[in-house]
Amino acid sequence: MKQVSTIGLDLAKHVFQVHGADAEGSPVFNRKLRRSEVLRFFEKLPPCLVGMEACGSAHYWAREIAALGHEVRLIPPAYVKPFVKRGKTDAADAQATMRFVPIKTAEQQAAAMVLKTRALLVRQRTQAVNALRAHLAELGIIATAGLAKIEALVAIVRDETDARLPAAARFALRAIADEIEASADQIERLERAIVVETKHDEDMRRLTTIPSVGAITA
Template sequence: MVVVRTPQRRDRSVKQVITIGLDLAKHVFQVHGADAEGSPVFNRKLRRSEVLRFFEKLPACLVGMEACGSAHYWAREIAALGHEVRLIPPAYVKPFVKRGKTDAADAEAISEAVTRKTMRFVPIKTAEQQAAAMVLKTPRSSSAAANAIGQRVARASGRIGDHRHRRPGKG
């Protein structure tokens, strides 16, 4: 007797999503959802205004993002909806990109990287920690900019560079 099994279609609904990779951008974010086996469930784009509504509809899952300035904000917002959020340094995501550098490929790589047991994650900063870091960096960056402008002015006026330094009295 031969038993013929008919392939069962699996319902790949949003409820089966276990892991999400979120690639952040200026206006449009790429979202890659994977099930428990790591198989893709969806890969779509979301406008900035749609992100929180999208995550509100999902059951709690693991969300990975590349660590950057805005990632801390989004991590706090998505975690407040009940999801577990992890930030990954961009250098640690790069080895998981399988094809060209596109938003979809990055989101898929983030989704895969966030599930690794040996992956190192960046702690999510509070709004206060981000503000303090910005205050600490501002004087350094503004003084560096002022120094750069001063050097450009000095070069343009012939005071430094071009080996045109003249000694007083030697015309």
């Protein structure tokens, strides 16, 4: 059997596809692997060049497989297609093989998760604020634009003596008010964590010296 030197790994949640080729590019194997089998499979192979698409879990698998002695390269999704045999050209292959995604550390991924979680909470808060404004407007209660002004609407919802809100409306809108306040608290805690991280990261500190760039945008 020819010795494998290059492997293409198609990532999935449960069943992975792995294709191996020798130094001349001739196929050596093409098989499926269950998630639990992946690392055991690569443990038994000599050091290879392993390529995979830079999808959500790719950085994790890249770190794990690289720790077994293999050279791992992550390919941007836009440049994966040139590797497909249909429409394959040497020029396209040459261009694609020159474009790789750096493998992120777990710490880098964690920092990105903090930013993405904050962005998610901001979107959810905006949706809740818009819903509260719309519902209260149906009852003739409005507030001027701006997130700061929403506190006045929340106060109306929580004011049991305000007769403008029917009991059923107050019961429903209190849930939205709770979500707005909870989101604001979570966003504030995440932003404090981002500021602390910025103080300990040299690259982020340099970025914050640029006018109009703060801890969040850095």
